[in-house]
Amino acid sequence: MASINELKERIHADSSVEIVTEYLEIIEKSKLNAFITVAKESALLRAKEIDSNGHEGPLAGIPIAIKDNISTKGIKTTCASKILTGYIPPYDAHVIEKLKNAGAIIIGKANMDEFAMGSSTETSFYGPTLNPWDTTRVPGGSSGGSAAAVAGSEAPLSLGSDTGGSVRCPASFCGVVGLKPTYGVISRYGLISYANSLEQIGPFATSVRDVTTLFDVIAGQDPRDSTSVNREANYSSALINDVKGLKIGVPEEYFGEGTDKNVDRSVRDAINTLEELGATSIEVKMPNTKYALSAYYVIAMSEASSNLARFDGMRYGLRTEDSDWHTTFSRVRAAGFGEEVKRRILLGTYALSAGYHDKYYLKALKIRTLIKQDFERAFKDVDVLIAPTMPYPAFKLGEKIDDPISLYLADVDTVPINLAGVPSISLPCGFSGRLPIGMQVIGKHFDEAAILRTAYTFEENTDFHTRQPEG
């Protein structure tokens, strides 16, 4: 597990081509199935260019894995769905442009739940990704490939997207650091939408420092995304090993029934560690948390039912040989979407239908407002909130995939953050046997500095992030 700084030294001493080649070899030998597409040729070509141009840029020559729902010009982008078979975007997402300008090298497109719908990376048309810590277990999802690639040393950095926990969940299950920024801080231009009002692109790395370096590169307003905001900041300058005077809120609702004992203990221990370093903690009430899951799924599925309507086989992707429009688009969608995607499109369509719209969609929006108010109230008294990222460590492959409800319930601690639009970072804080446990540090809108500083201080004073899967 090499850090950005270590890699930079090696690139300077040797070459980017050498580094990229090493990572490509690890990917080739790997059984994790973290990648859908390995961009071997373009990565090596780019590395050669960067070597000859003198390594300019904060990420010059450093490989990165990109979740396969982020558009990459000239590289297949599948969303892990059969329906996008053969689709090669003619344009780069905003974050990809920024990465290229910073000198980063796209090494491949990471596996994920189909259209980011899942928490285990098992709904991918390209097969599940395995957890590097225990290959009989899931890596979490939906950005499972991105997290597993970093945990399995197949890439030093990666990008995921977080609609209801899709960065933080796999970060937690794979023992790496993952950040879901405030809604609007990173442009979504080029991110293939699952639920637009909830999702943000987020960085993965093995340390808070590297996550922050990557975050600094990709954050910033983009005129092509009307929901992006102007909050230019140097987040790396927030990385100070000091939490004296920090007020931590502990939302008891996040330590509820169904939370694994080891998870509960590890997160509370982590809070104690921070208190020993000068922080204080108080219990906070977030009474509407119990409604978050239902509201989240209604909103996410409603938006998804509309977002995914464009996949009709007319312009790109899967195409059947039927003669008329109705048969063609129906059969393309029947053949192209997996079970979970169809389930969510159907439920979302239902929730927006005449007669049900007010009962489900509008009600969910009202709950969303209540959840936001919970956070606003809590942040009057505290600087950050700390809670488990996931109620339990990584579960077994196949354990929940046939029981959608129990899989949805796994997102109980992550979805309120997306409904409120606040930032949250997940980082390793303990182990249950050999399985990593993650905690999330949640902040006020646009106060990434506070959560990064808290996470950085914790990391500087513990060694959970330095452990690696055997492999």
Place this chain on the structure above:
Amino acid sequence: MYQNPDGVMIGLEVHVQLNKLKTKVFCGCSTDYHNDPPNSHVCPVCLGLPGSLPVINKKAVESAIKIGLALNCTVEEHTQFYRKNYYYPDLPKGFQITQYDFPISSGGYIMIEGEDGEHRVGITRAHMEEDPGRLVHEGTIDKSKYTLIDYNRSGMALIEIVSDPDMRSPKEARRYLDKLRNILEYLDIFDGDLEGALRVDANISIMGGQRAEIKNISSHKGAERALLFEIVRQKNVLRRGGVVVQETRHFDEAREITLSMRSKEEAHDYRYFPEPDLVPLKISGWAPAIKATLPELPDARRMRFVEQYSIADDHAKALTSELKVAIFYEEVAKKAHPKTAAVWICDVLKGELNYRDLTIEAFKKEHMLSVIELLVSKKITEDGAVDIIRTLLDKGGSPIEIVKEKGLMKVEGDIVSMAAEEAIKENPAAVADFKAGKEKALNSLVGVVMKKTKGRADARAVREILLGKLG
């Protein structure tokens, strides 16, 4: 007072394409595609490629506000975009971005020339939306083996203007369309001559029955024809003891009939919900500034013409009903006798243009000025002036040349006097009749003089001269 014997109620939905904007409504693609190959003015956004996001064109919003103000609507303080979800191959995202609640303007009216004088037609709302692509069939819709799609039109800014059901006859519907187009041209936001610039859906009911919606109307004349047919059809249904059902009907322009579109597509549930990729737009404060820049509209110009140039209201109305004619008139009236100019432009030139299916651009204002000058200085007769105008339209040239070539210079003084004396000498019978009190005998003498002068004398002057000599 118009009795409206069949209880006709007509409401129109008019789609106006803002084709004078430089770019489309949600992307930077040029709107100048009319002479270019299909699918040459497209980008990820208007093709609805995965991951692309819409960004509102501020100029389109300004145009929408202009239209709202010109139609006497209330312009809202906040406006919001919604998704209208349905599947169709010309709709690349599987939904259309339009407005639903909070349309940009509503509650206005325009005045039209009704069956019984000035008639007020209410404007329910005028809202913004995007144009879909264009389907191109080989031959007719039902016989074509395939359909081609041209997305050049996709994403063009549209304003949908919905009227109240205030029109009581197809003629009023046509007058409404004429007036609306006239206002839009005055606003300089729209070129009505371009393909697809103005499209009409008509709703019509009779005797308080259910309404039929007629689609595929492409001209003002078409609207009138479709509605005339529909009244007859609905009356026949009632006469046979049937009931008019609410349905969508297709206007077959060639056969001038409407046909029922009995298909599954009809039962739409559009599942409207707010577009998450576009934030609600605060437009309070825009309207006053835009109002200040609003040009003089047809009704105001008509009133000003009557006052400023002392011309008849009928002439002022005819002159202002087409912006280009109004401008033409005003330029002529500044340099020539305004009343004469109004008479000759309205009563002669417009008719001659109409007969040849030409627009005012076919006639130079310098030529109009020369013709009026020749008339006022009595160098030509009125018949001569008509001849000049016709010759200019048919063969070109200049008024002076035509006068010379055709010998249209008015004959005066001695020559007329000599001709009159000859006529008296040669027609003693007519002279005797006149002296015996037969007024009509004078006419035959005038005819003789006109013949002798080859029509170049002024008939009224000839009469005077004859009376003098016979007196």
